[in-house]
Amino acid sequence: MFQRISLFPATLILLVAITMAWQTRAMVSSDPSEFVTDLTVQAFATLRDTSLGDSERFAKFRLLLSQSVDLPRVGRFVMGANWRRATPAQQAEYQSLFKDYIIAAYAGRLRDYTDAAITVKTTTPMDKGEYLVSSLIKRPGNPEPIHVDWRLREVEGKLLVLDMTIEGISMALTQRSEFASIIQQNGGDINVLLTRLREAAAPLDAGEQVSITR
Amino acid sequence: MNDLLRNKWRAVTPAIMGLLASVFTTCVSGMVLAKEAAAGDTDNTEVNDPFEPMNRAIFSFNLGFDKVILRPMAVGYRAVVPAPARESATNFLDNLESPVIFLNDILQGKPSRAGATVARFGINTIIGFFGFFDPAGDMGIERHDEDFGQTLGAWGTGSGPYLMLPFLGPLPPRDTVGFVADIFTDPMTYILWNHRTANLALYGADVVDQRHQVIDEFDELEKSSIDYYAAIRSLYTQRRNDLIRDGESDLENMPDFDDDGVTTAP
Numbered sequence: 001m002f003q004r005i006s007l008f009p010a011t012l013i014l015l016v017a018i019t020m021a022w023q024t025r026a027m028v029s030s031d032p033s034e035f036v037t038d039l040t041v042q043a044f045a046t047l048r049d050t051s052l053g054d055s056e057r058f059a060k061f062r063l064l065l066s067q068s069v070d071l072p073r074v075g076r077f078v079m080g081a082n083w084r085r086a087t088p089a090q091q092a093e094y095q096s097l098f099k100d101y102i103i104a105a106y107a108g109r110l111r112d113y114t115d116a117a118i119t120v121k122t123t124t125p126m127d128k129g130e131y132l133v134s135s136l137i138k139r140p141g142n143p144e145p146i147h148v149d150w151r152l153r154e155v156e157g158k159l160l161v162l163d164m165t166i167e168g169i170s171m172a173l174t175q176r177s178e179f180a181s182i183i184q185q186n187g188g189d190i191n192v193l194l195t196r197l198r199e200a201a202a203p204l205d206a207g208e209q210v211s212i213t214r
Numbered sequence: 215m216n217d218l219l220r221n222k223w224r225a226v227t228p229a230i231m232g233l234l235a236s237v238f239t240t241c242v243s244g245m246v247l248a249k250e251a252a253a254g255d256t257d258n259t260e261v262n263d264p265f266e267p268m269n270r271a272i273f274s275f276n277l278g279f280d281k282v283i284l285r286p287m288a289v290g291y292r293a294v295v296p297a298p299a300r301e302s303a304t305n306f307l308d309n310l311e312s313p314v315i316f317l318n319d320i321l322q323g324k325p326s327r328a329g330a331t332v333a334r335f336g337i338n339t340i341i342g343f344f345g346f347f348d349p350a351g352d353m354g355i356e357r358h359d360e361d362f363g364q365t366l367g368a369w370g371t372g373s374g375p376y377l378m379l380p381f382l383g384p385l386p387p388r389d390t391v392g393f394v395a396d397i398f399t400d401p402m403t404y405i406l407w408n409h410r411t412a413n414l415a416l417y418g419a420d421v422v423d424q425r426h427q428v429i430d431e432f433d434e435l436e437k438s439s440i441d442y443y444a445a446i447r448s449l450y451t452q453r454r455n456d457l458i459r460d461g462e463s464d465l466e467n468m469p470d471f472d473d474d475g476v477t478t479a480p
Contacts, residue, residue: 077471101440108434124465128472134463141297143351149463153471162471165463168456173469174448177261181444196440 032131033120035159036150039068040110040118040137047107048114058107065103070153070160071095074102077162078175082183086190093194100201105171109164113137113146129154130162262375263447269378273443276383280425288426300426302346307423308357309338309345314400318360322368327460330355359457362399363392367458376447384450 046052046061075098076083086094116139124132131152136145151163163172179193186192263269292300312335319328334357337350351357366388367373374387385393397403406413439445455464 073471077469077473105438108438112430112434124463126465126468132463132465132468143348144357147461151468151471163469167453168459168461168464169449169452170469172471173452174445175440176469177448178439178441178444181261182441185441193440200438200440 030154030157030159032123032133032150032152032159035152036120036133036135037118039064039161040135043106043110044114044116047111061107062103065106066099068161069102069106070155070162071099071102073153074162074172075099078172078179080176080180082180082190082193085188090190090194094190094197097194097197097201101197102171102175104201105175106164109166109171113139115140118148119145131159261447262373264375265377269376270443272378272380273446275380276378277442279381284421284425285429287422288429291422292426292429300423303419304423304427305338305342305348306345307420308348309335309342310402311400314362314396315358315360317399318362318365321362321365322360327358327360330358358460361392362395363389363454364458366392367454373451373454376451384446389454 042064043061046057046064049057049060052060072095075095078098079086079094083091116137119136119138121134121136124134126132131154133150133152135148135150137148138145147167149163149165150161151165152159153162154160163170165171182193182196183190295303312331316328316331316335319325319331334350334355337353337355338345338348341347341349348357371388373389376384377386377390379385379390382393402416406416435445435449436442
């Protein structure tokens with residue numbers, strides 16, 4: 001009898017705990033500021049996790065990023081006007097290569113900050129369900145914090161990263177400019193871009209880009 | 215990676231100034247040529263690079279110079295000199311820049327930033343042992359960057375066509391004018407006018423100091439770039455615009471991620 005009564009509050013507590021945990025989860029994914037803090041903390045922790053081998057670390061980082069970045073949209077944006085010129089086969093191959101490439105690029109950019117602390121300054125709502133989250137990343141032993149802006153968009157109730165701007169330098173814009181340039185330099189040949197992307201993504205398969213050791 | 219783009223090369227001997235004067239003339243004519251192309255070039259996605267073949271050739275040359283001379287010097291400096299000493303050297307060189315920063319704060323009509331520059335200079339020169347330490351930064355008066363190229367930008371001058379200069383790196387006309395103006399408005403230029411060795415030593419120290427701060431960043435960038443020249447060009451343009459805005463996010467000119475290059479916008 002005693003046991004039966006005590007079971008009720010225990011169940012209730014468990015239920016409340018689950019509900020709260022669920023709500024916290026929902027809050028994390030819908031609040032832009034927490035989303036950014038969460039993502040960077042996880043990314044930094046992954047990149048400096050010495051308990052993982054290079055390939056495991058890379059796999060974990062890749063999973064985190066592919067869940068948090070709107071890769072198809074960013075890929076199309078970065079391709080610019082050349083997207084329409086590409087054949088469906090080229091488009092498909094491009095998107096697959098771009099995914100590897102951008103994950104390597106993010107890993108490379110973030111690797112310098114793995115021991116850093118992030119503080120969100122402001123969150124500015126914009127059109128199309130987008131947010132600009134302005135953050136400061138402070139590295140130990142370096143007095144000057146780095147200003148990083150995160151461009152987010154809510155897609156079907158889920159926040160996704162569109163761009164990362166470090167000290168005014170947007171990754172997406174820089175890549176867009178590079179991709180347009182390499183195609184233009186080669187007489188409009190989109191295959192040259194694909195070849196370059198394949199080369200850039202190659203060391204990634206070996207987990208080289210996400211290794212901690214330089 | 216931004217510090218290298220700051221163009222704070224300052225102490226230049228009169229001999230080099232002669233060279234600069236000729237470059238300057240070229241740039242001004244280039245600026246006139248490309249004036250219409252430069253109209254409204256605040257858009258980061260627009261590339262204004264009519265001299266691209268020449269710029270690419272000079273970029274390759276600069277890259278070679280960097281690989282053989284500059285980067286090894288910076289790497290050696292980082293390996294030999296301990297971090298606190300390097301930091302002090304950076305502080306010292308930054309502090310020497312204060313007069314130019316102050317002047318441009320004033321020219322841009324920013325009295326509170328000008329006040330911060332004066333306070334930093336006073337505190338760091340006196341309490342910070344001639345600028346070797348940065349007590350002002352510890353007090354929360356953080357360093358900020360200004361130069362005459364930024365002032366021209368703040369006044370509404372477009373950068374003009376992208377221009378790569380031998381040894382000096384990216385310097386479109388607006389920033390070349392700024393670069394020359396910075397030299398002539400820097401008290402150190404006159405203090406060291408008749409001391410060529412000291413002048414060159416200071417110039418060299420400044421270059422190595424700045425290069426060593428961005429060794430890893432540029433290595434990483436070169437490794438992950440699809441087109442390194444285009445990456446540097448985009449980076450330079452975006453970074454200069456950011457400095458002109460004093461680091462404020464540019465909410466008005468955000469790229470449109472639904473734009474696949476064939477927009478019907480007017």
